[in-house]
Amino acid sequence: MNAHATTHDELHAEIAEKFDTDAMAQESTLLNPRFYTTDFDEMDRIDVSPVREEWDKLIGQMKxxxxxxxxxxxxxxxxxDWDGMDPALKREFIDFLVSSCTAEFSGCVLYKEMKRRGTNKDICxxxxxMARDEARHAGFINDALREAGVAVNLGFLTKAKKYTYFRPKFIYYATYLSEKIGYARYITIYRHLEANPEQRFHPIFKWFREWCNDEFSHGEAFALLMRTDPKLTESFTNKLWIRFFLTAVYSTMYVRDHARPEFHKALGxxxxxxxxxxxxxxxxxxxxxFPVELDIDHPRWLPNLRRMEAAFRKMDAGTKQGGVAGRLRKLAGTAQAARAFASLYLIPVKKTTPPASVRMEPVY
Known part of the structure; x- marks a missing residue:
């Protein structure tokens, strides 16, 4: 074995020692991607007849x-050059890749289970x-981790990760937002780096444009599923749930992104x-x-997101501190986060009127 290969092996061993990516992927916290299960029988009863024309076009594109x-x-x-990468950036970038890989694989596991358990031809x-697409995404990200010697054991993750039960409608709301936010995140980063190529510190960002097509079409699928039953978006209770998921997903993204300052600094x-x-x-x-939209320009919006992020830092510090003092600190952070979330949730929403046709095309 030549000296260059030995250097890479030693580097991979050093990174692997510092980053237990399997443990990172298994963590179950408010900020980490989760594995979900649901009422598969209820999903198997979905009738897509009300959206048949749009459904067949979307399935044709996926096929x-x-x-x-x-x-x-x-x-x-x-x-x-993993060896020459700033240690803080390396830590945050690996965390970003592991989180992204886990989220993509989570979708793959859920979608495969829906297909395996179902008898409804349209839904299966x-x-x-979608399971095919998510498997590709997770595998591609894991290849990037493998180059650093810290690939996630996805087969083990399937058995080791805790599963969270969500009713089908909650799966629709959360996954629709997740897929559409994924599109918005990827295309925003891609366009920024297209204009500022010197800040593209890893090649995976070059793949984001076409990647967006999958994220966008998956979101369209869940939009169509919601359109099959008007109560899912028009009842008073479900409007409150939609408002809840919008607030939860947006605020979680804010907190998670602020936990990676060096990553975003490197991107510029x-x-x-x-x-x-x-x-x-x-x-x-x-x-x-969705019949409601959050007012992200409201005077309470950014201040409460900042309070939420500070609360999570306090909770994390309390967990690391341990003991009675640490538990009290974590409790105070939890209360602060709850107050910030309530203030965000109670910001008056903007009412919207969804168009007659749900299908959209991605805008680059």
């Missing part, structure tokens, strides 16, 4: 599989295609600007199906 050959390394994949076909983006831009894109898209 054509435009991204079939996209998630493969080619000449555009530059070699990364949809989730078969201000975190608050970036998050507001993603919220704005996501809100514009979500008007196709």
């Amino acid at each position: 054509a599989d435009p991204n079939k050959g996209h998630f493969k390394k080619n000449a555009d994949w530059d070699q990364i 076909e949809l989730f078969n295609y 983006v201000d975190i608050e600007w970036y998050d507001q831009e993603v919220y704005r894109k996501t809100s514009a898209i979500a008007r196709q199906v």
Whole structure:
């Protein structure tokens, strides 16, 4: 074995010793991606007849599989100097990749289970295609981690990760937002780095544009599922739930992004600007199906997001401190986070009127 190879092996061993990515992926906290299970029988009873024309067009696009050959390394994949990367950036970037890989694989596991348990041809076909896409995404991200010697054991993760039960409608709300936010995040980063290529510190960002197509079409699928039953978006109770999930998903993104300051600094983006831009894109898209929209320009919006982020830092510090003092500190942070969330939730929402047609095309 030559000296260069030995150096890479030693580097991988050093990184692997510092980053237990399997343990990182297994963590179950408010900020980490979760694995979900649901009432598969209820989902199997979905009748897509009310949206048949749009449904068949979407399924046709998924079947054509435009991204079939996209998630493969080619000449555009530059070699990364992991040894020369700033330690703080390395830690946050690996955390970003592990979190992204876990989220994509979580979708793959859920969709495969829906397909496996179902008998409804329409629903099984949809989730078969989406599971295929999410498996590619997770595998591609894991290849990037493998280069650093810290790939996640996805097979083990399936058995070791805790599963959270969500009713189907909650799966629709949360996953729709997750997919659309994924699109907004990826295209915002891609366009920024297209204009500022010197800040592209890893080649995976070059793949974000086409990746957006999968995120967008998956969101469209959940929009159509919600359109099959008007009560899912029009009843008073479900409007409150939609408002809850919008607030929870947006605030979680804010806290999670602020936990990676060096990552965003390396990209050359201000975190608050970036998050507001993603919220704005996501809100514009979500008007196709949601009857309410959060007012992200309200005077209480950013101050309470900042309070939420400070509360999570306090909770994290309390956990690390331990003992009675640590528990009290964590309790105080939890109360602060609850107050901030309540203030965000109670900001008056903007009412929207979803259009007659739900299908949209991604805007680059």
